[in-house]
Amino acid sequence: MAVITAMFGMAVMAAAVPGVHDSDAKARAFALAYIVVRLVASRTRSGRGQVVADLPILQLGAGLTPWVVSLWAYGEPRLWLWAAGLLIDTAVMVRVSREVLRAEIDQKWAHAEERVEHRMRREERRNATLPPEEAHARVDRVRSRMRRKPQVVTADVGHLSERLGLFVLIVLGEGLVQSVSAASEEPWDGGVPAVGVGVFVILVLVWSLALRTGTYGSPRALPVRLVLLLHCLFAGAVAALAAALGRAVEQAGEASRSPAGCCWLAC
Known part of the structure; x- marks a missing residue:
């Protein structure tokens, strides 16, 4: 769900x-x-x-x-x-970082345990005159309300890398679809064939870069949280490039230059 x-x-x-x-x-x-x-x-x-x-x-x-x-x-x-x-x-x-988050959880949990212990001692004093069974039952109810300490989990790096790589491949495929769609609607004269081939070569080179250096554009091993940020930047750049290249195919058959915004997006 x-x-x-x-x-x-x-x-x-x-x-x-x-x-x-x-x-x-x-x-x-x-x-x-x-x-x-x-x-x-x-x-x-x-x-x-x-x-x-x-x-x-x-x-x-x-x-x-x-x-x-x-x-x-x-x-x-x-x-x-x-x-x-x-x-x-x-x-x-x-x-x-992972260490900062774990330290914050430990600190909050320690404070929570102190509050529960204080409540339990107060409950014990309050129930001192009750029969032992009933007093223990009330204390156990207070203890049962205490949540379990959160478990700190980390990413499966191998699985995450495969997912991110697939995502980049999908973005590149969408870029190719944009260019193919633009080329299908334009007459195949002027610069359309040459620009279409150039777009395909550029997208293949970007795919090769991602394949060799990682889906975040760097061969260095980095913390996962930084990998995710760089992946967003890399995928966003690929999406922007794909939009600009699709526009370039549309403009290839025209005598006028591509709009300045399109050129800046490609850059």
Whole structure:
């Protein structure tokens, strides 16, 4: 159910993107779907009593606050709130290491244990005049209310690498689909064939780069939380490049130059 809910939320986000600048309804739906997906992802682990050390933003939801506020914002301020939320999440991913998260959990758990012990001692004093069986039963009820200490879990690096690699491959495939679709709608004269071949070569070279150096553009072993950030940057760059290349195929048969925005996106 968590996966299906997240899939639906992402589908709503994708459907809301066209016209998100001009439609308050679409922008609000985009933000609300993002919030729901984040909460579902967080609940999936917290419900099992687990803390994902490699993804601290699941436990530390400060980055969601600007998204919630954006539900009542309009126009450009809404976009700035979204950017602020992403920046907060990025800062959390960079600064909160596995050791920091584990230390924070240990500290909170120690305080929780102290409070429970205090309540148990108070309950024992209060029930001193009761029969032993009933007094023990009441103390046991207080103890049973204490939650188990969260388990700190880490990512399966091999499985994660395979998933990230597949994601990059899908993004590259989408880029190729954009270029093929653009080429199918243009007359095959002028520079269309040459640009089409060039686009294919560029995408193959990017795929080769990802295959040889990793899906985050670096052959060095890095902490998983940094790998995820770099992967987002790498995949985002590939998506932007694919959009620009598809536009380049459309413009190849025209005498005019490609728009400056398209050239900057490709760069």
